[in-house]
Amino acid sequence: MPRVGQSNIIGTVILITAVLAISAVFLMYAMGNFNRAAASAALSQVESFLTNVADDVEASMYVPGTVLVYPVPSTGYGSFNLINGYCNYTIKGYGNFTSGAVVYGIPPGLLSYPVNFINVIRGGYGNGLPSTTIDNPIVNNSAAPLVSIVQFGYGKVLNVNYGTYLVVFPRVMIVENQPTAYVYVPVFNTVVNPSLSSRGTLIINVTSVKSTIVSLPSGSSVTVSGLCGGGLGGLITVGNLNSIDIIVINMTVTYR
Numbered sequence: 407m408p409r410v411g412q413s414n415i416i417g418t419v420i421l422i423t424a425v426l427a428i429s430a431v432f433l434m435y436a437m438g439n440f441n442r443a444a445a446s447a448a449l450s451q452v453e454s455f456l457t458n459v460a461d462d463v464e465a466s467m468y469v470p471g472t473v474l475v476y477p478v479p480s481t482g483y484g485s486f487n488l489i490n491g492y493c494n495y496t497i498k499g500y501g502n503f504t505s506g507a508v509v510y511g512i513p514p515g516l517l518s519y520p521v522n523f524i525n526v527i528r529g530g531y532g533n534g535l536p537s538t539t540i541d542n543p544i545v546n547n548s549a550a551p552l553v554s555i556v557q558f559g560y561g562k563v564l565n566v567n568y569g570t571y572l573v574v575f576p577r578v579m580i581v582e583n584q585p586t587a588y589v590y591v592p593v594f595n596t597v598v599n600p601s602l603s604s605r606g607t608l609i610i611n612v613t614s615v616k617s618t619i620v621s622l623p624s625g626s627s628v629t630v631s632g633l634c635g636g637g638l639g640g641l642i643t644v645g646n647l648n649s650i651d652i653i654v655i656n657m658t659v660t661y662r
Contacts, residue, residue, distance in 0.1 A: 445517040448481035449570065452510045453527055453555070455479050456574050459508075460528055460553040463576075463610060467552075467592055467655050472612040478605055478661070484512040486605045487564060488596040488659060493543055493634040495578050497589055497652060500620055500628070506596030507575035507635070508608070508659060511568035514560060518569030523559030524636070529577070532640055542640035543632035546580040552592060553577070558636050576657075578632055585648035589630060590655065597660040605661035614656045621649050 459476060466472040478486055492507035530536040534547025541556050555574050563571060576592035595613075622628070628650055631641035 445483040445512050448483040463553050470615050474610040476608045478608050486510050488598050490596050495632045498629040503591050506594040507573050509573050511571035514569035519559030521560045525557040527555040529554035541638050543577045543634045544640045544642045546642050548581050584646050587644045588651045590653045592655040594659045607662045609660050611658040616654045618652045
């Protein structure tokens with residue numbers, strides 16, 4: 407009976423090892439593609455969810471006592487969080503306001519976009535026109551979205567690195583009816599519970615709507631400016647005013 411040479415056995419072992427290694431590489435590649443596709447689908451799901459939330463908030467924010475409650479979609483590929491002090495707004499000479507934001511992010515190992523990537527899902531220019539690359543936190547068109555949703559690329563939020571993340575935040579709106587300008591300032595007062603292990607429910611409570619009328623010398627001008635995370639900023643100046651009406655809309659935002 408012929409004996410199998412040692413070199414043949416070694417060659418067979420090497421061949422099997424090579425096949426297994428190639429199979430492992432292909433498996434890892436396939437799993438990576440699957441995870442990226444699943445993370446992208448999760449992002450689209452959350453985008454749709456947050457758009458519905460923003461629509462409801464805009465429809466309800468002028469009614470104090472309104473409570474909006476949403477089961478948070480469980481995607482398995484990202485996480486929800488709240489950001490304090492995401493936007494700072496100034497009505498020059500008449501007040502400063504700070505608003506938080508809602509964030510959903512996906513780890514860079516699952517899905518990643520370039521650092522400077524921006525996609526305006528809900529928002530646009532200061533004049534209310536839609537834009538996919540520029541979002542102005544100050545608008546002077548009553549038809550423009552007041553709650554903005556923006557997708558950013560790779561970045562760090564609350565000391566967590568994300569490959570991409572969505573941010574929901576309110577914008578300031580100016581409505582001119584000369585000689586009066588109405589300045590609407592929605593504020594997300596985020597309440598973060600660090601001991602909460604999971605975030606199954608998003609709750610938004612309209613706590614107050616307060617109007618303050620300020621008389622101005624005839625023909626005055628007022629500048630409203632804003633700066634939000636991700637480098638979003640802008641300002642608008644309105645003139646020929648005798649008064650401004652500052653309407654502050656306070657909303658408590660939390661998870662449970």
